[in-house]
Amino acid sequence: MSIEPSAEAPRCHHADAREPEGYRAALGESRAHLLLTDPPYCLLTRRRKGGDEREPRAHKKIDRNPIVRFETVRDYRVFTEAWMTRAVSWLTPEARLVIWTNLLGKEPITTVARQLGYTHFLGEYVWGKRTTDKNANEQLLRVYEVALVFSRTPLPPPGPGDAPAVWAVVGGYDDDAEAERWGNHPHHKPFSVLEPLVRAYSRPGETVLDPFAGSGSTPAAALRLERRAACMEIEPEWAARVTNRLREGRPG
Numbered sequence: 001m002s003i004e005p006s007a008e009a010p011r012c013h014h015a016d017a018r019e020p021e022g023y024r025a026a027l028g029e030s031r032a033h034l035l036l037t038d039p040p041y042c043l044l045t046r047r048r049k050g051g052d053e054r055e056p057r058a059h060k061k062i063d064r065n066p067i068v069r070f071e072t073v074r075d076y077r078v079f080t081e082a083w084m085t086r087a088v089s090w091l092t093p094e095a096r097l098v099i100w101t102n103l104l105g106k107e108p109i110t111t112v113a114r115q116l117g118y119t120h121f122l123g124e125y126v127w128g129k130r131t132t133d134k135n136a137n138e139q140l141l142r143v144y145e146v147a148l149v150f151s152r153t154p155l156p157p158p159g160p161g162d163a164p165a166v167w168a169v170v171g172g173y174d175d176d177a178e179a180e181r182w183g184n185h186p187h188h189k190p191f192s193v194l195e196p197l198v199r200a201y202s203r204p205g206e207t208v209l210d211p212f213a214g215s216g217s218t219p220a221a222a223l224r225l226e227r228r229a230a231c232m233e234i235e236p237e238w239a240a241r242v243t244n245r246l247r248e249g250r251p252g
Contacts, residue, residue, distance in 0.1 A: 012242035017211035022232035032209035042104035216242035
């Protein structure tokens with residue numbers, strides 16, 4: 001049975017991903033067909049030798065608000081278990097999990113996913129981030145980010161007409177000029193990075209859930225690809241900004 005796109009104006013709800021209210025507001029009685037999200041990475045608090053917390057580095061994107069830091073990996077694991085347990089209860093049984101993270105976050109996320117029944121690790125989707133050397137005009141690959149993909153069941157074998165899965169892309173932080181337009185959120189992802197994931201793990205008309213909307217990269221990509229977007233964001237100013245972004249980019 002096909003799913004008709006929602007006629008309701010899209011909205012990003014101001015809510016905590018660890019609590020039920022945001023999911024209830026975003027989804028009502030329905031369930032999402034894909035969890036595609038970019039939660040806080042496992043970044044530990046920067047401290048001096050004496051224990052005092054270091055000042056944020058204003059020129060570093062990684063230290064820019066709304067970046068969250070954790071005292072220990074254990075604290076991050078507790079946080080991960082809280083939000084993932086809540087989020088998966090709002091998914092259909094066949095939904096996949098696609099979760100962006102850094103090196104330290106891989107183990108906690110994988111452990112919690114398995115505890116929740118997502119025992120099939122389908123792989124790592126890699127975004128090679130293109131940057132420009134300060135002393136040259138050449139574009140270089142210096143850093144990368146990964147999205148971990150999980151499922152309750154193995155992927156079916158590809159059919160004769162199926163396109164091969166995309167597991168790596170290369171692109172700059174603001175290739176689509178949307179990052180600067182919508183506030184330069186440190187977790188911004190360009191559409192070219194998100195498109196293969198949305199296409200691979202959802203169908204037109206299905207719902208993509210993002211409990212950490214940030215500047216709205218994922219829900220905006222979902223709407224652009226004719227999916228429904230269910231999203232929330234804990235920072236009120238970012239939630240309002242995402243709502244404006246989704247409504248401005250809405251077809252028709």
